[in-house]
Amino acid sequence: MDVESVLSRPPGPGPKAPGTGTPARPGAGRRIRAAVLGVLPGSGAVAAALLALAAVGAVLGEPVLLPSLAASAAVLHHTPGLPAAQPRTLVLAHLLGAASGYAVLAVVPGSPWGAAVAAGLTFAATSLARAAHSPACATAVVVVLQDPVPVRFVPLLLGATVVLVLGGYTASRLRRAAPPYPVRWW
Structure with missing residues (x-):
């Protein structure tokens, strides 16, 4: 089953949303198939990156898989055009979060x-650096609560953010209807 066949199917029968004429949500089976196949915008790309x-x-x-990076992947793939999803913002914000921690x-x-x-320091630092990215606040929390060895943690964090950016770039090139990512590199 290919992506096009899943997307081209009309939604299953069901009531319209009251007063909108909008079709009802697709059935659970179709949504699960779409998520597994990566048809929902970004869902397969997020899973692949993670x-x-x-x-x-x-x-x-x-x-290497931190909760804050999972949140970043969701931001990047769900809203690729926003400033918070751009490579400079994503990478710099997580590094500032680690530094704050x-x-x-x-x-x-x-x-x-x-x-x-x-987390508060991270919010301030990312705002001042014009790199506001909320998930980076969680990176600071992880650093303070887990106290990872900086010489190992920081390069892994940098590499992980680069993997997320490259995943976003690749996904935007593979999905025809997706907007190009990134809007700007730095």
Whole structure:
């Protein structure tokens, strides 16, 4: 079954949304098939990017798939035209998040209080750098609560963000109807 055949099928029978004339949502089976085949905009690309991060982590024996990167993948593939999804923003914001986390750890031991401060610092730093990307605040929280070794964590984080950007670039080239990504590289 190819992507075009799944997309070209009319939605299953069902009531129209009240007062809109909009067709009802496709049935659960069709939505599951579409998600598995990657037909829903970005769904297969998000899964592929996150699977790539998981595979890299398995090969290296290091956790590379962070919750904040999963959120970044969703932002990138769901809203590829927004400033928050652009490569400069995504990469720089996560690096600023890591730096904020390590800065807090240099002053206080890891704690939920320190994690909250690091997330706030990340928000401020990314705003000042014109690289606002909310998931990077979670990267700061991970750093404070997990205290990963910087010499290993930062290169892995940088590599992971580059994988996400390349995944977004590839997905935008493979989907004919998708807008081009990135809008700007830096």
